[in-house]
Amino acid sequence: MFKSVFDRVWAFDCEWVPDPAAGRALYKLPAAMPDREVMEHMWQQAGASDEDPMPFLKTIVCRVVSIAAVTRQRRRDGSVQLHLLSLPKDVSDAAQAAEGHVIGTFLDAVGEHKPQLVGFNSIAADMKILLQRAVVNGLSAADFCHRPDKPWEGVDYFARGDAHVDIKDILGGWGKATPSLHELATLSGIPGKLDVDGNAVASLWLDGQLDRIVAYNECDALTTYLVWLRLAHLGGHFDDRAYAQEQQRVRDLLQAQIAQGRAHLAAFLEAWQVLSSRL
Template identity: 55%
Template sequence: MALRTIFFLKVCKKEKAVFKDVKDKVWVFDVEWVPDPVTGKSLYGLAEDTPDEDVIQEMWKKGGATDENPMPYLKTVLCRVVSISVVTRTVSNGETKLHLLSLPRDSKDPAQVAEAHIVETFLSAIGTRKPQVVGYNSHAADLKILIQRGLANGIQVADFCRRPNKPWEGIDYFARGSDWNVDLIEIVGGWGKSNPSLNEMVTVCGIPGKITGDGQQVAPLWLDGELDKIIAYNEFDSLTTYLLWLRLAYFGGFFTSEQYAHEQELLQELLKTESEKPERAHLRDYLAEWERLRAERS
């Protein structure tokens, strides 16, 4: 048996088939980022007055851009966080409540748009409220960029970073395999090319995927000052990740069929309520697509 195969089997034995439980507080999140012009200027010795677009083009070039792939995936440490969206599920006194929250809350406020504010606000909230966090490829990407860019911005999030002496003595967001930090791709994914993208995974599940384009639109939108559109795209991804988590929780037996249907109704009601707000009218498109897909499978 090849050494690589042996290593893979050993890794798989350590991973759980699914998370052990569903906590009373669950935060399903998604992060959007773009190449950071400030980092690009410093790393590649570009003049301070170099336009952001030119800096980003140079970063893509250094990152291996080709005619077929002009915007290659860059190391997350070279990028800046521009938006975080999270679906929160809280159970209290037998009642379940959902909320859709996004940072920055006000895309026109420079203080809220600042990367340090976005990262510190989110990680500090996790450290204070101690939810079970859920993402898709979050161990390798979303959570890592938050830590990397937190360091780059010189912030402090002591409560988030606090770790127990032993795994069973408290919450640990840094331990791989921790039930307080669930990465869905490590449950549904495989090895190498067998790893499904979020869009691929949810499409086969009848869950809305990429409705308004893909991640390669984020940097151009940011350069054009269209942060609201990035936040809308970010919210779609967090909702999609939440629905995938919900499906997996049902798959694992944490919800009965009736409870699973009720959980979906709660999200449907949230979308209806939130989409009535002018700044969240885009959620009508998500709701319509979800209802269309559900009707096809009924």
Template identity: 55%
Template sequence: MIKFVHHTVWAFDAEWTPDPLAGRMLYNLDEDLTDAQVLAEMWKQGGATEENPTPYLKTALCRFISIAAVVRRQHQDGTITVTLMSLPEEVADTQAPYAKEDAVLSRFLQGVGEKKPQLVGYNSISADIKAMLQRGIIRGMHQPKFAHRPNKPWEGVDYFARGGDWHVDLKEVVSGWGQFTPSLHEMATLSGIPGKMDVAGDQVPQMWLDGRLADIVAYNEFDALTTYLLWLRMVHFSGHFDGATYQNEQNLVRALIEREGAQKPHLLAYLQQWERLTKMTTA
């Protein structure tokens, strides 16, 4: 199921939106069109209907807005630290250099390539990592450390081997057939972990057009926390953590949320929802 827990784990999630530049280039659109008008045409070309006006577009046509990760480190003395990483770190301006796709994506890929963590995601093999590869290539990035693959599985870290141990896609672990595969929201909520709260993924493009970068990053952080907590539960299920260790690992996340909550009040709302669901599952 899950073969090992590395001393460094990044449970991550990413948010993206249709890229206006991609729309202008692919469909030869007038440069005077607004970004909102370009996105409307992209959705039209992507098969929009009255029932589904914003269909899911190919990820190559989308730009990354935010990437968040819960970072777990086991130090040489055995102590565990849990931190929250969010890109971009500043959220005041969607047009600032730090909010550009190149800055967000290259920092994440460079960090993964240098730190070599065990990656954990939900639908990350088919979606997140493939989208990062597509956009990295499209943007002309140079990421040899991230892209490196060993000649043999036991000779190094490989993020691209399906069924490998360095990139754990929780969806693949629990997947069924088609409609029987649970979403992250379903799997988490039924486990007593917050799933989607006030925002859903299909709202992100409009939030981006409205300049609500802070709200997108907050939503991204929620999903990263949810992915990490679900990973903890699955690691406990698979025998890597006993009951006491699992409880301690959850306490570290609570401490993280309380610590960060002073500057990020939305995290305290996440904690409140977590406590409510926990009570329901233990009643």
């Protein structure tokens, strides 16, 4: 269990797909080979079968296409503000959608604000792919990577501790006993996967539907944040009254976003209402 809740908390999630450029380079494929064929070749090399046509690929050969986060900030006067952030902000802008821009913007923001990061399998997966692909893209993120000489002298994202809370690391069991985020969320009255799951992301990317990937990513970040709230309540960081207030802040955030026409968040809120009514 984590010991504290920082004044800034960012519950984040990343989405990635096989990187055709990596496939062409590693397997010496023709430059003119279409992305879809390159990705299919990469899956074949990883042992694709009828039962598992898109097997797991090493994160180093995948490209990050979206990062989303629910950010919580407690101000000096005690007030709390929530925001839902996602990258790329404009999916139609090729410069913003470039992997280097997505990763660099996120790591620079984390380095500047030093939030408490919260994720699910984020120590082993999300953070690793961000670092691996930052190296591939030749990025510099000095503030994020800075390590203080002593633990009390600053935030260290490369040391086990409260700076990075991985929910799976805390609640996971042995092997198959570890719950998925969807299972953990659904049984807690929180929406997990709705109309899209992780296996569909590559197909959406190939079809040019980055907007749907970002929407899916935002829902995963919301799920992660709500599960973190429940875990923080378990740990005594929020009493019953405060926990109810924190959940209402999420509802208010969703309502504000829905008022701007964001239909996928309306579906998330509706699913949350249905699931929580069953508890």
